[in-house]
Amino acid sequence: xxxxxxxxxxxxxxxxxxxxxxxxxxxxxxxxxxxxxxxxxxxxxxxxxxxxxxxxxxxxxxxxxxxxxxxxxxxxxxxxxxxxxxxxxxxxxxxxxxxxxxxxxxxxxxxxxxxxxxxxxxxxxxxxxxxxxxxxxxxxxxxxxxxxxxxxxxxxxxxxxxxxxxxxxxxxxxxxxxxxxxxxxxxxxxxxxxxxxxxxxxxxxxxxxxxxxxxxxxxxxxxxxxxxxxxxxxxxxxxxxxxxxxxxxxxxxxxxxxxxxxxxxxxxxxxxxxxxxxxxxxxxxx
Amino acid sequence: xxxxxxxxxxxxxxxxxxxxxxxxxxxxxxxxxxxxxxxxxxxxxxxxxxxxxxxxxxxxxxxxxxxxxxxxxxxxxxxxxxxxxxxxxxxxxxxxxxxxxxxxxxxxxxxxxxxxxxxxxxxxxxxxxxxxxxxxxxxxxxxxxxxxxxxxxxxxxxxxxxxxxxxxxxxxxxxxxxxxxxxxxxxxxxxxxxxxxxxxxxxxxxxxxxxxxxxxxxxxxxxxxxxxxxxxxxxxxxxxxxxxxxxxxxxxxxxxxxxxxxxxxxxxxxxxxxxxxxxxxxxxxxxxxxxxxxxxxxxxxxxxxxxxxxxxxxxxxxxxxxxxxxxxxxxxxxxxxxxxxxx
Numbered sequence: 001x002x003x004x005x006x007x008x009x010x011x012x013x014x015x016x017x018x019x020x021x022x023x024x025x026x027x028x029x030x031x032x033x034x035x036x037x038x039x040x041x042x043x044x045x046x047x048x049x050x051x052x053x054x055x056x057x058x059x060x061x062x063x064x065x066x067x068x069x070x071x072x073x074x075x076x077x078x079x080x081x082x083x084x085x086x087x088x089x090x091x092x093x094x095x096x097x098x099x100x101x102x103x104x105x106x107x108x109x110x111x112x113x114x115x116x117x118x119x120x121x122x123x124x125x126x127x128x129x130x131x132x133x134x135x136x137x138x139x140x141x142x143x144x145x146x147x148x149x150x151x152x153x154x155x156x157x158x159x160x161x162x163x164x165x166x167x168x169x170x171x172x173x174x175x176x177x178x179x180x181x182x183x184x185x186x187x188x189x190x191x192x193x194x195x196x197x198x199x200x201x202x203x204x205x206x207x208x209x210x211x212x213x214x215x216x217x218x219x220x221x222x223x224x225x226x227x228x229x230x231x232x233x234x235x236x237x238x239x240x241x242x243x244x245x246x247x248x249x250x251x252x253x254x255x256x257x258x259x260x261x262x263x264x265x266x267x268x269x270x271x272x273x274x275x276x277x278x279x280x281x282x283x284x285x286x
Numbered sequence: 287x288x289x290x291x292x293x294x295x296x297x298x299x300x301x302x303x304x305x306x307x308x309x310x311x312x313x314x315x316x317x318x319x320x321x322x323x324x325x326x327x328x329x330x331x332x333x334x335x336x337x338x339x340x341x342x343x344x345x346x347x348x349x350x351x352x353x354x355x356x357x358x359x360x361x362x363x364x365x366x367x368x369x370x371x372x373x374x375x376x377x378x379x380x381x382x383x384x385x386x387x388x389x390x391x392x393x394x395x396x397x398x399x400x401x402x403x404x405x406x407x408x409x410x411x412x413x414x415x416x417x418x419x420x421x422x423x424x425x426x427x428x429x430x431x432x433x434x435x436x437x438x439x440x441x442x443x444x445x446x447x448x449x450x451x452x453x454x455x456x457x458x459x460x461x462x463x464x465x466x467x468x469x470x471x472x473x474x475x476x477x478x479x480x481x482x483x484x485x486x487x488x489x490x491x492x493x494x495x496x497x498x499x500x501x502x503x504x505x506x507x508x509x510x511x512x513x514x515x516x517x518x519x520x521x522x523x524x525x526x527x528x529x530x531x532x533x534x535x536x537x538x539x540x541x542x543x544x545x546x547x548x549x550x551x552x553x554x555x556x557x558x559x560x561x562x563x564x565x566x567x568x569x570x571x572x573x574x575x576x577x578x579x580x581x582x583x584x585x586x587x588x589x590x591x592x593x594x595x596x597x598x599x600x601x602x603x604x605x606x607x608x609x610x611x612x613x614x615x616x617x618x619x620x621x622x623x624x625x626x627x628x629x
Contacts, residue, residue, distance in 0.1 A: 125310030129605045132567025137601045140589050141318045217436050221571055224438050225586055240439055244575065247442045248458065250450045259439030266434040 023275025029268040037084040046074035048081040048234045057246065060253055067253035069242065071232075075253060078234035079261050085235050086265070089146065090215040093153035098208050100154075101161020102197065108162065109169030110192050116166070123159045131156040135218060139227045149228035153215050164207060168200040202280050209273035213266035220262055236262050293620040300616045304609050311605040316361050319598050320354070365602070371595035375588050380599040384581055388603070389474025390461055391573070391580030395565050397496060398503035399558070406508045407554070410515025411547060414523060425512055432509035437568045441502035441575040448498060455498050459577040462492050499576040503568055507561045514557045518550040525549075551622050559615035566604050 041048075046064075052072035060067045066075035108116040126134070138152040172178060173196065181195050220237030223229040229238050236258040243254025345351050352360075364370070370380040413425040448455040461476055462468065469476070469483035477496070480489035522528065523546050531541045573583040585600035 121306065121310065124307045125314055128304075128307040128311050128609055129314075129601070130563045130566035130608055132564070132570065133601055133604045136570060136586075136589070137315075137318055137597060140594070140597055213434065220436055221438065224436075225570060225574055226590055237436075237438075240436075240442065244438075244442055247446050248449055250446070252443075252446050255439060255442045255446070259436065259443065262436050262439065263431070263434045267430065270430065270434065 020275060020278065022271055023278070026268050026271035026275060029264070030272055033083065033087065033265060033268065036080060037087045040080040040083055044074075044077035044080050046077040048073065048078040049232045057251055059251075066257040067251075069239075069254055070246065073232075075239070075257055078239060079236070079257055082234040082236050082239065082258070083261070083265075085146075085229070085233065086216060086220065086237075086262075089150055089153065089219045090212050093150045093219070094157060094208055094211050094215050096150070096154040097157035097161050098204065101158050102165045102200070102204060105162040105165025106169040106192055106197055106200065109166040110173050110188070110196065112170075119162065123162055126155070126159050132218060132221060135222060136225070136227065139222060144227055146228050149219055149222050152222070153218050156218070157211055157215065160207065160211070161204065164204060165200055168203065169196050172196055172199060206273055206277045206280060209269055209276055211273075213269040213273075216262065216266055216269070292624075293617060296620050297613060297617045300613055304613060308606070308609055311602065311609075312362060312365060313358065315598050315602050315605075316358055318601070319594060320357075370599040370602070373588060373593055373596045375591060375593045375596065380595050383584060383596065384599055384603055386474075387579060387581045387584050390476075390578060391569055391582060393475045393477065394496065394499055394503065394572070394578060394580060395562075395569060397500040398507070398565060399562065401500055401504040402507045402511055402561070403558070405504065406511035407515050407547075409508070410512040410554075411519055411542065413512070413516045414519035415542070417520065422516075425516065429509040429513050432505060435505070436571075437502055437506045438571045438575050440505050441499065441572055444498050444502055445575075456491070456494050458498055458575075460579060461495055462488075463495075466491060499572050499578055502575070503565055503572050506568055507565060510557055510561055511554065514553050515550065518553040519546060522546045522550040548622070552619065555615055555618050555622060559612055562611050563608050566608060 050073065052068070055064075055068050055072040056070055058064060058068045058072075064074050064076065066079060069075055069078075104119060108119050135149075135152040135156050138155060139148050142148040142151060169192070178191060178195055181191050186194070219228070220235075220240075223235050223237035224241045226241070229235040231238060231242065239258040240255050240262075243251065243258070247255050350357070368381050370384070372378070373380050373383055376383055409425050409428075413422040416422055445455070445458045449458055456463070466488065467485075469479040469485055469488060472479055472482055476492040477489060480486070480492055523542075527549075528541060528546050531545050536545075569580065570582040570586060572578065573580045574586060577583070581600055581603060585597050588594070588596035588600075
């Protein structure tokens with residue numbers, strides 16, 4: 001597992017990528033998405049929030065590749081600009097729950113006892129809610145803002161990371177090399193940070209890639225129902241919500257393109273996650 | 287006989303062990319309510335313009351001047367009596383509103399679950415029967431794409447295709463045409479009520495209206511169900527008892543359905559429980575897309591006008607349904623695999 005990062009690990013990764021076109025494509029897609037998120041707003045042909053009412057609701061053409069919306073805004077430009085916000089929400093949320101989950105989970109796994117029991121109960125309660133409903137209620141409670149979408153998405157992801165890190169640390173804490181580290185005079189903090197966490201992190205990173213897609217869907221769902229992101233901010237979920245009014249009169253481009261963007265992004269992260277899992281642990285291949 | 291009582295004992299024990307989680311859910315929804323922005327006393331008084339004394343009186347009436355644990359006690363007592371507060375939006379008790387709207391949501395979710403199972407189990411079985419064949423790859427592709435399309439997008443695209451392009455589906459708003467006559471509400475499930483009233487034309491109208499939203503939700507969950515069916519069918523097809531059944535010369539149908547599939551159902555049942563939870567969440571989105579008058583759209587409407595009692599009631603209801611469903615899954619598990627009851 002700790003192969004990754006060393007030169008033989010790199011060679012192994014390249015070997016897997018070469019044999020696995022799907023994962024390579026997904027990785028390329030993820031890089032492309034990141035580039036769009038960083039540079040996209042500088043490259044778009046139109047101002048994403050400038051309305052041009054005489055040109056409202058035009059179907060895709062050479063001038064407007066993805067058509068225009070009800071205010072005459074260029075859908076393609078809005079799609080590109082929205083990438084940054086959508087990815088930022090998902091990546092921040094998943095990173096926050098990754099870090100907090102890893103710390104709490106490994107603490108539970110290492111210390112055990114009452115702390116483990118208490119946090120286990122808390123996780124049980126979180127898992128007793130349908131998670132999207134829980135996220136919705138939390139955004140309502142904390143206030144209808146983008147930061148709170150991030151917090152809510154992070155919290156509903158948390159149980160998975162806590163459980164994962166706890167289980168992984170728990171099975172390792174009494175293994176020979178951990179005992180050896182303790183015998184050499186390493187303190188508990190050092191054992192967890194230097195010996196246990198590094199062994200758990202790669203597997204958790206895979207989980208993170210798989211979770212990213214889910215987080216994007218959740219965040220888009222929340223803004224679709226009118227939570228968090230406010231118009232006229234370009235965001236995929238809200239673009240679908242605005243286009244929904246025009247679908248029964250046949251304006252398909254307003255929903256299809258942001259929908260396609262969401263789908264491709266999620267697909268990309270899911271395939272990447274599957275591929276990473278194959279690289280790290282060939283036994284888990286399905 | 288012994289299995290039935292064992293199943294019951296198991297269900298009872300599981301119910302007892304889910305009580306702490308249920309209590310946690312209650313405390314959690316209470317705390318959520320407490321951190322909600324705004325002062326409920328100001329809301330419940332005649333509005334922000336109400337005088338200071340008036341607000342103080344309302345605050346006392348609502349019990350908001352007491353300590354937090356005291357308020358929690360009152361809240362638990364109220365919920366125990368089925369009192370979930372009053373909605374400012376409808377002016378009715380939340381419990382009554384939820385009861386009126388729950389059948390619409392359940393009808394939609396259960397229909398979707400049935401459609402998903404009917405589609406997913408055969409797909410998974412077919413894929414497992416011929417691994418790496420065209421159908422296996424087709425199912426895998428469908429599953430990979432299925433989990434990536436947001437429910438609200440697939441719902442809108444279905445409306446575009448079936449309502450706008452093909453004209454097959456009725457106007458995608460609500461459970462039934464507003465001018466159509468509604469059968470006497472006996473169960474609240476429109477499909478059942480129409481049947482009880484003997485109104486088959488109405489039944490067909492309601493069924494057509496239900497089709498698209500149910501299909502939307504089903505599409506979202508076919509992927510995990512088909513995937514797990516395939517995986518667990520592969521395991522059970524490769525096992526010794528299937529080989530024995532083959533060597534005895536049983537028919538292919540008997541081997542696949544009676545022997546392999548029955549043994550492969552356990553993981554499918556487990557996943558179906560998890561899938562149900564995601565469906566309860568997806569309900570919010572689907573009800574919004576199709577203006578379905580269920581509990582989720584009720585909570586959503588309330589949320590957007592800062593009417594919090596319905597939201598709290600809704601979250602509590604969803605969590606309770608989820609706990610009950612998990613219990614049911616456990617009982618089904620015991621029936622599908624009698625060995626599970628022994629442990």
